[in-house]
Amino acid sequence: xxxxEIDLSIRIAAFxxxxxxxxxSTTFLCFWFDALKNWACITLIICGIISFVLSFYxxxxxxxxxxIKPKETNVEWIEGRQSRHFQSLVELxxxxxxxxxxxxxxxxxxxxxxxxxxxxxxxxxxxxxGVIIQSNNLKVDESSLTGESDLIEKHESTDPFLLSGTHIxxxxxxxxxxxxxxxxxxxxxLKLLSTIKEQNxxxxxxxxxxxxx
Numbered sequence: 517x518x519x520x521e522i523d524l525s526i527r528i529a530a531f532x533x534x535x536x537x538x539x540x541s542t543t544f545l546c547f548w549f550d551a552l553k554n555w556a557c558i559t560l561i562i563c564g565i566i567s568f569v570l571s572f573y574x575x576x577x578x579x580x581x582x583x584i585k586p587k588e589t590n591v592e593w594i595e596g597r598q599s600r601h602f603q604s605l606v607e608l609x610x611x612x613x614x615x616x617x618x619x620x621x622x623x624x625x626x627x628x629x630x631x632x633x634x635x636x637x638x639x640x641x642x643x644x645x646g647v648i649i650q651s652n653n654l655k656v657d658e659s660s661l662t663g664e665s666d667l668i669e670k671h672e673s674t675d676p677f678l679l680s681g682t683h684i685x686x687x688x689x690x691x692x693x694x695x696x697x698x699x700x701x702x703x704x705x706l707k708l709l710s711t712i713k714e715q716n717x718x719x720x721x722x723x724x725x726x727x728x729x
Contacts, residue, residue: 517616517631524629531630534644534696536703612643615690630693637688641681644696648676651689658682661701681705 517523611622613635620635625643628634633649636642648654648670655667660681667685670678678691680700697703 517614517629517633519616519621527629527631531695532697532699534626534628534700536697536706610643612640628693628696630696632693634691634693635688636678636684636691638684638686640684642678642684642691644680644693645700646678646691646693646695648672648678649690649692651687653687654684654689655686656682657685661705 610625612625612628613620613622614628615621615633615635628644634643634646636654642656649672651671654670656670656678658668658679659665660683661679668675670676670689679702680695681702695701698707
């Protein structure tokens, strides 16, 4: 790959930048406020207050514990944490060694384009999706994506594909970049989480409208 600005611009236009657009994060108080718009949640809170008051008048001295669990709020909060976790896997202000014009150059991760050859080594978090073209006892931790706790051995002839957001735990090698930014595995997961969240919000709004009617 050359350092020609025109060539790099064409690649960026065709395959995108190695950036993931981040939406403003929602605070925990906002999640609670949204949950309180649900009449079922409000009813549970009222019942909990009544149960708490009545517990002082229980003849046996036993208390009735009101456990209010706004499930939807917890789910959204967890999804938000997962989203921020995936976003933090690719630190765009860090740098990576790439081979351009037969020389090793250190560039910001956000400037990596499809077609770059990246040098990878122990301790790296992969900044893009790619395929191995050279490896030396390379083992990868893919638990952040697959949940598989065992290290996966990678080699150019067997299981050569590498996914963004995974960790290099052993060895070193070189990777040909195939996908970056929102088109990478991390980008697609973030997009999927965002889509699911929007669909859930639309369903909640429809339920609230029906309850009001």
